[in-house]
Amino acid sequence: MSRIAVIGAGLVGGSVASAARAAGAHVTLTDRDADVRVRAAAAGLADVVVDDIVTAVTDAELVVAAVPAAVAPAVLAEVARHAPRSALLTDVASLKGRLVPEVEALLAAADLGPERFVGGHPMAGSERSGPEAADATLFQGATWVLTPTERTDPAALTRTSAVLRDLGARVLALEPALHDQLVAVTSHLPQVAASALADVAAETTSRLGEAVLAVAGGGFRDTTRIAASDPDLWVGILGGNRAAVLTALDALRERLDVVRGALATGEDAEVHALLQRASTARRGLVRVDGATEPIDLVVALDDRPGALAAAITALGEAGINVADLAMRHATAGDRGALLLRIDAVAHDRALAALAAVGLAAHVEPGGTV
Amino acid sequence: MSRIAVIGAGLVGGSVASAARAAGAHVTLTDRDADVRVRAAAAGLADVVVDDIVTAVTDAELVVAAVPAAVAPAVLAEVARHAPRSALLTDVASLKGRLVPEVEALLAAADLGPERFVGGHPMAGSERSGPEAADATLFQGATWVLTPTERTDPAALTRTSAVLRDLGARVLALEPALHDQLVAVTSHLPQVAASALADVAAETTSRLGEAVLAVAGGGFRDTTRIAASDPDLWVGILGGNRAAVLTALDALRERLDVVRGALATGEDAEVHALLQRASTARRGLVRVDGATEPIDLVVALDDRPGALAAAITALGEAGINVADLAMRHATAGDRGALLLRIDAVAHDRALAALAAVGLAAHVEPGGTV
Numbered sequence: 001m002s003r004i005a006v007i008g009a010g011l012v013g014g015s016v017a018s019a020a021r022a023a024g025a026h027v028t029l030t031d032r033d034a035d036v037r038v039r040a041a042a043a044g045l046a047d048v049v050v051d052d053i054v055t056a057v058t059d060a061e062l063v064v065a066a067v068p069a070a071v072a073p074a075v076l077a078e079v080a081r082h083a084p085r086s087a088l089l090t091d092v093a094s095l096k097g098r099l100v101p102e103v104e105a106l107l108a109a110a111d112l113g114p115e116r117f118v119g120g121h122p123m124a125g126s127e128r129s130g131p132e133a134a135d136a137t138l139f140q141g142a143t144w145v146l147t148p149t150e151r152t153d154p155a156a157l158t159r160t161s162a163v164l165r166d167l168g169a170r171v172l173a174l175e176p177a178l179h180d181q182l183v184a185v186t187s188h189l190p191q192v193a194a195s196a197l198a199d200v201a202a203e204t205t206s207r208l209g210e211a212v213l214a215v216a217g218g219g220f221r222d223t224t225r226i227a228a229s230d231p232d233l234w235v236g237i238l239g240g241n242r243a244a245v246l247t248a249l250d251a252l253r254e255r256l257d258v259v260r261g262a263l264a265t266g267e268d269a270e271v272h273a274l275l276q277r278a279s280t281a282r283r284g285l286v287r288v289d290g291a292t293e294p295i296d297l298v299v300a301l302d303d304r305p306g307a308l309a310a311a312i313t314a315l316g317e318a319g320i321n322v323a324d325l326a327m328r329h330a331t332a333g334d335r336g337a338l339l340l341r342i343d344a345v346a347h348d349r350a351l352a353a354l355a356a357v358g359l360a361a362h363v364e365p366g367g368t369v
Numbered sequence: 370m371s372r373i374a375v376i377g378a379g380l381v382g383g384s385v386a387s388a389a390r391a392a393g394a395h396v397t398l399t400d401r402d403a404d405v406r407v408r409a410a411a412a413g414l415a416d417v418v419v420d421d422i423v424t425a426v427t428d429a430e431l432v433v434a435a436v437p438a439a440v441a442p443a444v445l446a447e448v449a450r451h452a453p454r455s456a457l458l459t460d461v462a463s464l465k466g467r468l469v470p471e472v473e474a475l476l477a478a479a480d481l482g483p484e485r486f487v488g489g490h491p492m493a494g495s496e497r498s499g500p501e502a503a504d505a506t507l508f509q510g511a512t513w514v515l516t517p518t519e520r521t522d523p524a525a526l527t528r529t530s531a532v533l534r535d536l537g538a539r540v541l542a543l544e545p546a547l548h549d550q551l552v553a554v555t556s557h558l559p560q561v562a563a564s565a566l567a568d569v570a571a572e573t574t575s576r577l578g579e580a581v582l583a584v585a586g587g588g589f590r591d592t593t594r595i596a597a598s599d600p601d602l603w604v605g606i607l608g609g610n611r612a613a614v615l616t617a618l619d620a621l622r623e624r625l626d627v628v629r630g631a632l633a634t635g636e637d638a639e640v641h642a643l644l645q646r647a648s649t650a651r652r653g654l655v656r657v658d659g660a661t662e663p664i665d666l667v668v669a670l671d672d673r674p675g676a677l678a679a680a681i682t683a684l685g686e687a688g689i690n691v692a693d694l695a696m697r698h699a700t701a702g703d704r705g706a707l708l709l710r711i712d713a714v715a716h717d718r719a720l721a722a723l724a725a726v727g728l729a730a731h732v733e734p735g736g737t738v
Contacts, residue, residue, distance in 0.1 A: 123586035172580065182580055188590035190589050196647070197578055217555065219595040227648060231641050264615055306640075
C-alpha cells in the first residue's frame with residue numbers, strides 16, 4: 001500500500017504518518033488546527049501536509065483517522081464520502097465497543113461501505129502530546145488491536161494488518177466489546193491507580209515537605225508515570241468505558257481491602273499470599289518476546305460467512321500474534337484457505353483456539369505467507 | 370576512604386562493593402551463604418571475598434551491612450566488635466524508625482561506639498536479586514538517605530556521605546521516623562498498588578483469556594513493574610512500617626472511592642479534577658534534575674550539641690541535596706562553620722530551612738568545599 005492519508009497530527013497521527021513515511025509510503029497528513037499543521041510540516045512528519053480532509057484523502061488507499069473518539073464517526077463518514085471507493089478506513093480510538101457499530105451504521109446508512117472500515121487501537125503512547133512528540137518508532141513491537149466484525153471485508157482486515165505490520169506493530173484481532181473489557185484492566189485501571197498514587201504523594205509533600213521528591217525512587221516513578229497524562233483525554237476514556245472500569249475498580253479495591261485488613265490485624269501470611277500471587281503473575285503476564293521460529297498455519301475456510309473473522313479473532317482472543325497472513329484462493333466459489341504466520345511456541349494454543357470455533361488447521365511445510 | 374568492607378553480597382551489597390571498587394577503594398566482601406560468596410567472587414564484585422565477618426572487617430575504614438533488616442542489628446554489633454575502633458558503620462535497611470535507635474542502643478550497651486554508626490537507605494533497586502544482579506552504576510544519581518541522630522558523630526556523617534557520593538549517590542539526611550513516613554507513600558504504597566493491579570490482571574487473564582497479555586501496553590508494564598519484587602522481602606517491609614502504610618493505604622482508597630463514586634453517578638467533572646490534580650502533581654513531583662550551578666553555603670555552628678545534625682536534616686527534610694560538605698574549624702573550642710554545597714536553585718529554600726532551626730547561613734564567595 002503506497003498512498004496513506006492520516007487525519008489528525010497529534011502524537012498518534014503524527015507517529016503513524018512518520019512511521020508510514022519511513023516504511024516507504026507516500027503520506028498525506030492533515031489536522032483541523034492550522035497551528036498543528038504548521039508544526040507537523042515543520043517536523044517533517046509527512047510528504048504533504050494539507051489543509052482539509054477532502055484534499056488529504058483524494059487518492060488514498062488507506063485512511064487512518066487519528067482524531068478524538070468523539071469526532072471519529074463524523075470524520076470517518078466525511079473521509080468515506082471523499083476518498084476513493086476502494087480506500088480502506090481505520091481509526092485509533094481507544095474504545096471500540098460503541099464506536100465500531102456506530103461507524104458501521106453511519107457508513108451503511110449513507111451507502112459508503114461499512115465493510116471497508118476496520119476499527120483499530122494502537123497500544124502505544126506517551127505522556128507527551130502534539131506533533132513534536134511524534135515518533136516513527138512508536139509502534140515498533142507494540143500491539144495494535146484491530147476489531148473486525150461480521151460486516152468487515154476480510155481483504156480490508158488483511159490489507160490494513162499488513163500496513164500496520166509495516167509500521168512495526170504486532171496485530172491482534174479482538175471483538176470490539178472484549179477489547180474494551182481488557183483495556184479496562186490493563187490500561188484504564190492502571191491510569192486511575194497511578195493518578196490516585198500521585199495525588200497521595202502530592203498531599204504528602206504539602207504535609208511533610210519536599211523531601212518526598214528526593215525519596216521517590218524508580219518504583220514510584222514507574223508506578224505513577226502515566227499520571228502525567230492528559231486529564232481531558234482520560235476523563236473521556238473512563239466515562240466511555242464506565243461499566244468495565246467500575247468492575248475493574250471494584251476488583252482493585254477488593255485486593256487493597258485484603259491487604260489493609262491483613263496488615264491491620266498482623267496477618268502477614270495473607271499479605272504474603274497476595275504479593276506472591278502478584279509477583280508470579282507479573283513475571284508471567286509480561287513475557288519477554290524472545291525470537292522464536294515462525295510457522296505458517298493453513299486454515300481451511302468453508303463458505304460460512306465470517307469464517308475468516310472468526311479465525312483471526314479466535315487467535316487474537318488467545319493472545320496469539322499473527323505476524324503475517326494471506327488468503328489462498330483455491331477455486332472459484334471456494335473461499336479457499338487462510339495462511340497465518342505465528343510463533344511456533346503458540347502452535348498448540350492456536351490449533352485449539354481455531355478448533356474451538358470449528359476451524360481445522362495444519363502447519364504448512366516451509367512458510368509461504 | 371580506601372578500605373571498605375561489605376557484609377552481604379546480594380543486589381545491594383554486591384552493587385555497593387562493585388561501585389566502591391570502581392571508585393578506587395579496596396573492597397572486602399562477605400556473605401553468610403557460601404554459594405553466594407562463590408557467585409560474588411565469580412562476578413568480580415570485590416577485591417577479596419572472604420568467609421566471615423571477622424576477616425572482612427579487620428582493617429576496614431567503613432563497613433556497609435547490606436543484610437536483611439531482621440539481622441542488621443546483630444550483624445552491626447558483630448562488625449563493631451571486630452572492626453577497628455575508628456571504623457565507621459552503616460546499613461542499607463529500608464526502614465529506619467525502629468532499627469536506628471535499636472542499633473545505637475546495642476552499640477552503646479556494649480561500649481562499641483554508637484556515634485560511628487549512621488543508618489542508611491539507598492533509594493535504588495531492581496526487581497532482580499543476587500550477586501549476578503549487582504551493578505556498579507546502581508546508585509548513580511539515586512538518592513541515598515542517611516539518618517543521623519543526636520548521637521551521631523558529625524565526622525561519621527561527613528565521611529560516610531563522601532563515600533556514598535563517590536558511588537554516584539545524592540545524599541539526603543532525614544530523621545529516621547520521617548524517613549519511614551515518606552517511604553510509606555513513595556515506595557510501600559506503590560508496591561501494594563502494583564501488586565493489586567497485577568493480581569487483578571491475572572484474574573482477568575484466567576477469565577477472559579490470554580489476550581490480556583497482548584493488550585497490556587507500556588502503562589500497564591510501568592505501573593506493575595515492581596509487582597515482580599520478592600514477596601518475602603516486602604511482607605517484612607510492609608509489616609515493619611505498618612502504621613504508616615495503613616495511613617497511606619487509607620489515603621489511596623479515599624481517592625479510588627472518589628473516582629468510583631463519580632464515575633458511577635456520571636460526575637465526570639469530579640473525575641477530571643482528580644486526574645488534573647494528579648497530572649500536575651506528577652509533572653511537578655518528579656523533576657528533571659537539570660545541571661545547575663552549585664553554590665557553597667557557610668553555616669555558623671554554635672556550641673549547641675547536634676547543630677550539625679540539625680542543619681543537615683533541615684536541608685534533607687526540605688528535599689535539598691547536599692552535593693558536598695566540609696567542616697571549617699575556626700579556633701579551639703569553637704565548633705566553627707559548616708560548608709555545604711547545594712544547587713543554586715535551592716538557595717532560598719535552604720536559607721529558610723536553616724533559619725527555621727535557628728541557624729544563620731550565607732553564601733561563600735567562590736566555592737571552597
